[in-house]
Amino acid sequence: MWQSPSPPAERERVEVLESCGLLDSLPDPSFDRVTQLTRLFYGADVAFLGLVDGSMQWMKSRTSTDVPEISGRNDSICTLIIASGRELVIDDIRTSPLLAGHAVHGSPWRFYAGVPLILDGRWTIGTLCILSRTPGKPEGFTTAVLRDLAALSLDLIEFRRRNSELQLLSHSDKLTGLGNRRLFDEEIERACRRAKRTGEPASLILLDIDHFKQLNDASGHPAGDAALVRVASALRDIARRPDDVVARVGGEEFALILGGTDLPAAAERAEWIRTRLEAEGIAHPAGPRGKLTASLGVASTQSAETPDRLFASADRALYAAKAVGRNVVITAPAAE
Missing domain, CATH: 3.30.450.40 (GAF domain)
Structure with a gap:
């Protein structure tokens, strides 16, 4: 051969x-x-x-x-x-x-x-x-x-x-230095095209800081900004592979696109992120033991082949994580 x-x-x-x-x-x-x-x-x-x-x-x-x-x-x-x-x-x-x-x-x-x-x-x-x-x-x-x-x-x-x-300069979030929503939209399109081309899955993790408004209200916006920067730094350390993309997609919401990663592996990665952020010990007056936590939703191209469906699937999983009490990882169903 x-x-x-x-x-x-x-x-x-x-x-x-x-x-x-x-x-x-x-x-x-x-x-x-x-x-x-x-x-x-x-x-x-x-x-x-x-x-x-x-x-x-x-x-x-x-x-x-x-x-x-x-x-x-x-x-x-x-x-x-x-x-x-x-x-x-x-x-x-x-x-x-x-x-x-x-x-x-x-x-x-x-x-x-x-x-x-x-x-x-x-x-x-x-x-x-x-x-x-x-x-x-x-x-x-x-x-x-x-x-x-x-x-x-x-x-x-x-x-x-x-x-x-x-x-890249116009696609960066000024506060955290991560990619912004514009970069995220382009990269999730690219990730879905690549998954279709190669047959390998890609996964999406959406992360939302728990009770972020209460942090801003109680400690002030400078403290909130400092917390966002620390969360971004932790996520940047995690997303080190060439196909990984991390972006800030909303006020306190972040996204990680993981190329070549199936749903179980992405869920494992998300749980590692959750525990890592908890261990950071970022001060949060409304958090467990006064520390910041995050909720995470995970989805994969194995069940959602288009960018819109992939995002919607991860977003529903994130909503479910918040609904069950926060500081937890929820994965989207294998097929929707």
Whole structure:
């Protein structure tokens, strides 16, 4: 069975790719123009711009649905370019010894040409490629234009990456430094798209500080703000994986998006958060033993596939946690 090779420093390469903010993003006309130009110039049947993470290839742009939007990395020819960082031209996919045992032998494609998308002069994050149903190079074929269009694509990617860094400034909550509601709305959309793409679950934890109004009324707003900052600091320490997102989504309400995490694991994480906050010993005049506590609701994409349904499911679980006495974790039903 054919196995896809991996480049050195694969973890760092994937982190660079993720920093671009392109995976699971919405269609972008700028990239579509590049692939259309590529197809037209070469007279190819299909052109596509693909991004390759640790396990999947995802098409940021493709000129035809004959190429799947998502495929396993082991089913991709482009993974050879990811591993080598060099362009690749295959006259006939069906007879190439490079692809012996590869699943693509059963596809309609015969000719393949692709060039790497290399960021920062080092990290091959994807490819710009063409496919044809006719074997052999077209007359006068050269990869020069493909390389130029790949360079244009890299300029677009770099622009998106820098723009993403600037967006973080406008997506931050001023008091706590966490993401704000705007960031949360974008990231929960992305998490649901990623769950659909990869088949892995994502989970959402909603957290509400118990009796926060009483804290503000009794101790003053500066004390309330200080409590919010301490809660945010604890949550930031907890959300350390690349796919984790923590945001302040309301006055005293926080959210954690956990990529690749099913409902039982998320519930366990939520209970750990609850006990961690209780152990922080943040002063609260209306709290148990004069300390701040929180209620948490947990839901997963396994039962709520859209962002709205996922949020609503976690919100109902949070409401239930408050209704039973607060300072507790409630998980949403497995199916709703």
